[in-house]
Amino acid sequence: MNKMIKNVVIVFACLISTFAIFSLKKSDTAFADNGSAEIVMELNSKRVLYAKNETVRKFMASTTKILTAITVIENFDVNSLVTVTKETVGVEGSSIYLEAGEVLTVKDLLFGLMLRSGNDCAETLAVYCSGSIENFACLMNETARKIGAVNSHFVNPHGLHNDGHFTTAYDLALISCYAMKNDIFREIVSTKTVEIPFSTRNYNRRLVNKNKMLKEFEGSTGIKTGFTKKAGRCLVSSCRRNGMELISVVLNCPPMFERSKELLADCFNEYSYEKILEADDIIDFVEIKDSDKKCAIYVKNDIYLPLTKMEKKNFSVVYDYPDKLVPPLEKDETVGTIKIYYENNLLFSEKVYNIVEVN
Known part of the structure; x- marks a missing residue:
């Protein structure tokens, strides 16, 4: 699709999304206390195998980037070149330390986004793809609604705290199941280490995936960690054993890796793929x-x-x-x-x- 036409569509979508969030009743936006939310879902059938507080709205930190990545992949050419602007460098939080004037592919930036949780990659992709953070957030919300994640709302591509930026464990599992069916997304989140250009230097960046599940839990295939003070420790994991692939989501869970391993192991022990x-x-x-x-x-x-x-x-x-x-x-x-x-x-x-x- 022509990029100018696409941006017009995004602006229209943004108006709809803005109306949707401001039409929510106050009770609809209520959040639970500081307890965790958890779910395990089978990737293809979407059957829920275990859940706790799965429909309670929670902040989700950098697990937001799952939706960011699949939104970019579905709407834009991952091989196109992006010139980093000064407006999207030095973003708060985790970063791959992009420099203004660097040229990378969209896919390079997606590796930085998903392996190192680069907030600078998130904003660079958003501005490149949609012209602004706000427009890209509207496209994210359109994608979420298409997937069926109707109890979520996104205002940025990285998950830095905003009271209007939230999801549920159930919605995030749906988004993750959907994203993991995309071959490019799956390739990126299953990558343990990769080198991407550092075009203003004479060496490459070496990116190591922060998701320890890939090394520590048999059959792991992805996908994303997250943390802010308000969201707590968050982790979405995927694991495939004996032909069955499960998605687990834990939000505001201090022992996020340990709990995810426990949930997945229990479900693999209890269920077989028939x-x-x-x-x-x-x-x-x-x-x-x-x-x-x-x-x-x-x-x-x-x-x-x-x-x-x-x-x-x-x-x-x-x-x-x-x-x-x-x-x-x-x-x-x-x-x-x-x-x-x-x-x-x-x-x-x-x-x-x-x-x-x-x-």
């Missing part, structure tokens, strides 16, 4: 109204679920689709759902599609 349906499996052949023909309906993707031993023995699959399909239908329109239950608890639902056009 295949329920295979991609392109035919569910049924359904009659077409006013026709003697039938149309196959199917699921597009493999359906895997984390299940406990008890759930594996007793889960049920409920299909919900019409007796007859009413034309016209384009190929792959949603015609029903599959719902997976354990006892009376809905564990997961997926859409069912018609396999061919129906006329």
Whole structure:
């Protein structure tokens, strides 16, 4: 998209975002006390395996940068060159010590953002991509809403404290699951060390990832640490074992690494990753109204679920689709759902599609 057109769209989005935050009721913005918030979520199904205070609004410090990074990656060319301006150097807090006049790629800056938590990288990316911190924050909010993180609001790209900048453990897990499905994002946050240019010097910067989980916890794949005095210690972690990838979020948790390891280990011990349906499996052949023909309906993707031993023995699959399909239908329109239950608890639902056009 043309950058000027994109910035016009961002300004419009900003107006909507501003209206949304100021229309919140006072009770809607209430924060919990200084207790922690925690969640473990399976990356693909989004099933919550463990949670505490997961819907309470909390400050999240530099875990903000998860949304910053995926917003940049999805909207801008990571290979484009960025000239650092004097306005975005010397930013408070963690930094890779950018200098005005340096030229780096967007991807270089993303490494600085996610491995070293560079607040200068955050502001440089925001201004380059959207013209201002405010405009970029609006784009972040648009991205968050698209993901389903509706109980969050972002006013900056780095997470330095602002009373209007908050999320929930649940929302942050959703954002993290979404981001980890992007190959560029995943590459960056799983990198332990990398060298990027220091174009005003005769040597490179060597960036070492602050996320100790990558070295200390088997199967770790990312993603971001954070700390401010108001937010406390925050950590989003991802780990893959036996085909199942889990996202854990701990907010305001002093032993953030130890607690994350404990939560992930417990969930890996309790749950196994089970295949329920295979991609392109035919569910049924359904009659077409006013026709003697039938149309196959199917699921597009493999359906895997984390299940406990008890759930594996007793889960049920409920299909919900019409007796007859009413034309016209384009190929792959949603015609029903599959719902997976354990006892009376809905564990997961997926859409069912018609396999061919129906006329």
